[in-house]
Amino acid sequence: MNGWLPVLITLFKGVHIAALILWCAGLLALPLMLSRHDPDATSEDYGRIRRATHMTYAILTTPAAIVAVVAGTWLIFFREVFVPWLYAKLLFVAALAAAHAWIGHLVLQVAEKPEKYRPPRSYLPVTAVGIPVIAILMLVLGKPEFGEIPLPDWLREPRGGQLPFDVPKR
Numbered sequence: 621m622n623g624w625l626p627v628l629i630t631l632f633k634g635v636h637i638a639a640l641i642l643w644c645a646g647l648l649a650l651p652l653m654l655s656r657h658d659p660d661a662t663s664e665d666y667g668r669i670r671r672a673t674h675m676t677y678a679i680l681t682t683p684a685a686i687v688a689v690v691a692g693t694w695l696i697f698f699r700e701v702f703v704p705w706l707y708a709k710l711l712f713v714a715a716l717a718a719a720h721a722w723i724g725h726l727v728l729q730v731a732e733k734p735e736k737y738r739p740p741r742s743y744l745p746v747t748a749v750g751i752p753v754i755a756i757l758m759l760v761l762g763k764p765e766f767g768e769i770p771l772p773d774w775l776r777e778p779r780g781g782q783l784p785f786d787v788p789k790r
């Protein structure tokens with residue numbers, strides 16, 4: 621192993637874990653904060669919770685998600701983990717990203733239509749976040765052996781076909 625690689629892996633894994641703690645904590649806190657949006661509260665209280673929700677989403681949770689994904693992507697290549705548990709993990713990361721986008725949509729709706737819009741009960745977004753987080757942690761910490769992904773032969777071998785357009789020669 622190249623001398624710098626263990627150092628880089630330790631650094632990137634530390635950044636990955638710190639960022640994903642902030643990401644997941646933010647995604648779990650936001651639905652609870654949204655449930656405290658009460659347009660009947662005084663405008664000062666309402667403004668405070670609305671600002672806190674917006675800041676938590678825009679300044680903490682979304683940047684942390686980007687850092688976690690970027691550091692995780694580098695780790696794939698540093699650790700050369702091209703294995704089925706990682707692909708399964710990425711499927712649940714996609715579900716977590718979808719939950720992130722949904723919560724962002726709720727934050728926006730609450731800000732834009734404070735009188736009309738009522739966010740869903742907080743257990744729904746908390747479940748949408750909790751299920752992928754638990755699945756990801758089980759996959760990444762357990763690293764289960766899934767064996768080979770069954771793929772047909774034609775997907776495993778070069779077919780010797782030509783692209784339908786000219787490509788530059790090396």
Ligand code: HEM
Pocket residue numbers: 633636637640644688689692693694695696697699701713716753756757760761
């Ligand atoms: C696109 C997003 C992500 C990518 C590409 C990614 C990729 C990776 C890779 C390649 C590793 C190193 C695995 C190893 O050293 O064997 C890792 C470690 C880890 N990841 Fe992620 N990850 C992502 C998101 C997440 C999320 C959302 C969570 C948690 C909810 C998470 C939890 C962890 C944990 C706990 C470790 C440390 C595991 C260990 O050292 O045994 N990751 N990640």
